[in-house]
Amino acid sequence: MVLITYKHEPFTDFTKEKNQKEFAKAIQLVESYLGKDYPLIINGESITTEDHIISINPANKKEVIGRVSKADRKMVELAMESALRAFETWKKTKPEVRANILFKASAIIRRRKHEFSALLVKEAGKPWNEADADTAEAIDFLEYYGRQMLEMKNGKKVESRPGEYNRYDYIPLGVGVVISPWNFAFAIMAGTTVAALVSGNTVLLKPASTTPIIAAKFIEVLIEAGLPKGVVNFIPSSGSEIGDYIVDHPKTRFISFTGSREVGTRIYERAAKVNESQIWLKRVIAEMGGKDTIIVDTEADLELAAQSIVRSAFGFSGQKCSACSRAIIVEDVYDQVLGRAVELTKELTVGDPTNPDHFMGPVNDQNAFDKIMNYIEIGMDEGRLMIGGAGDDTIGYFIQPTIFADADPNARIMQEEIFGPVVAFSKARDFTHAIKIANNTEYGLTGAVISNNRDHLEQAREDFHVGNLYFNRGCTGAIVGYQPFGGFNMSGTDSKAGGPDYLLLHLQAKTTSEML
Structure with a gap:
């Protein structure tokens, strides 16, 4: 695949009548499929549950954007088993292949850019320009992290001595839990998910309960782009029902969270505890807000x-x-x-x-x-x-x-x-x-x-x-790529999203030394 060399997805100029008409048409397209049902996606399979999360338009409470099946702890276990199995092959998949899936997904989103933005207008209540910027940032994350993985795939140079050959390589961590926010319902949800998967990890994705439809549509894009079964498992649910469970799970290797200080500090505290059969210290990537x-x-x-x-x-x-x-x-x-x-x-x-x-x-x-x-x-x-x-x-x-x-x-x-x-x-x-x-x-x-x-x-x-x-x-x-984003103190772990060292948070370094 030809590597795209552009640096930033441009924002749409809505002062131009042509762009206004195209966006209005995209809103009509989104309105044509409002109220649909969306399943869980576990091991690439669609699973429908009795309980649903209903997404409504915050500008019009009577308008239902869609309904997603709601995962319970049993579904989380199925998703974890799926992710663990997929990790065994995904971690050995060439970084170039993983990056190409991101590039393909970004191309699909770019072709449907106004549609995704129109969905953000409806589901997240974003004005046109804010929705357009959200979608552009999602595209940027896919492109940027794909390029970053290609730069990091051979590790870093370390010194070797006569008769000795040393290597310093990066390997993935395992199964990560991604808990994404509603305010950047597309950009942050997509960015945190693809950063984990392009690094060779597998993912349990729990999107925000008020904006699950945009996440369901993104999962469809990843599948279309060729993502193997089980690499990302889509498990929308309420934090009160499965939040602690997925954070505490002994097979969870890392948690990538964006949200409030209260929830973030709770995750950080619970992740520090070593649970029965857990053989690692969990890593937490947290962005928790500001003043x-x-x-x-x-x-x-x-x-x-x-x-x-x-x-x-x-x-x-x-x-x-x-x-x-x-x-x-x-x-x-x-x-x-x-x-x-x-x-x-x-x-x-x-x-x-x-x-x-x-x-x-x-x-x-x-x-x-x-x-x-x-x-x-x-x-x-x-x-x-x-x-x-x-x-x-x-x-x-x-x-x-x-x-x-x-x-x-x-x-x-x-x-x-x-x-x-x-x-x-x-x-x-x-x-x-x-x-x-x-x-x-x-x-x-x-x-x-x-x-x-x-x-x-x-x-x-x-x-x-x-x-x-x-x-x-x-x-x-x-x-993305211009102003890597993350803060100090109670704003989180300063995990600079869209920056040159963000993928390192999803990897661990391995030194090998061979006597010649």
Whole structure:
């Protein structure tokens, strides 16, 4: 197969009428197959169960996206047995063959790009541009990890001495459990799955319960691309039913998780325990969220600052672990930036994301709606409401973009991850004080600095303690291969997704030494 040499799947320009028409057509295609049933896939076989997970459109609660069969512990055991058997042959499959499956799958997705994005509009509530970026990132992950595997397939060079030949090779770990999130229902689900399988591991995939249909469609793509039976086993279920079971299983070799701090720390703790008949220490790859800050300096483009805050805070309704939920503004320009951010927020529209005129769609589900609205109530006591603060869950789960001003750095809305369209503004005495406030959190995922002062940028490069730091732009939108993504502290294990050492987390090094 010819290796594709492009570096990044381009985003669709929706200002062009041709692209608008094609995407609208894709939405119609998705609407034509809403409400279908999807089976478990274990050892390449379709299995239907009595219990189902029902996926609904968060913008229209009456619309069923589809129903997936729900795995129980018995099904998990079948999936584990299947994955263990498949591992014996898959681990010896040439890396080139494994990579070619990823390249084939990415080509299939690229041909159906608008369809997958339209499904994200319906199932995840993503506006057109956010859905398009999600699908592009999924394609990027497949391409990037395929190329990375080809670079790593011969291991690393080590020294040999006269009469001695030494090799340093990478071998796969075993069966991995992939627990993927709903906010990047395609990109992260696909990326974490293919990183594991292209490295020679086999997978039990448990997608998020609110977005299982996009995962089912991805499994269909992998099968079409030639993935052997049992390499990926599709076991949608609730975390409460099988989550602990698959993490605790003695045959689970590693867990790749993206989600909340609470669930991530629970997985980390349980994975540390050695269960009966377990002969390894489980590896955990975890990305757990953030409380991300944009700092605005006195010497800064204030229009850029306000634009960056608003886009980073309210893109996809703030449902990104990288979203800006704190804006720390040096006091000399505080009122100007706050005022402009409020003006820009007034221009945003909220509604059904099938309409491309809406900047924001719904939040994920009733639980998300209730949690965010509760934080807005907390914010009423902790800050000055500048705009927003209202929600409506009668038809879908819609919340207006919300700005609180004058928040204390230790306030709950400044410390706790809200995961919704809420941003709090706080005033700093000077730039050093702004960095101190930005670091005053248990998280350390993303951050941004808007400044034209080179000394301050270099100060931030050294002292702003986040895994992804951006200068003079927003704090969301990492691109695979360009900005490897992962954070410090309670943001996770800094397992830089889309980076040059990510696949190493799914491999172990083996040294062989031969006397000649």
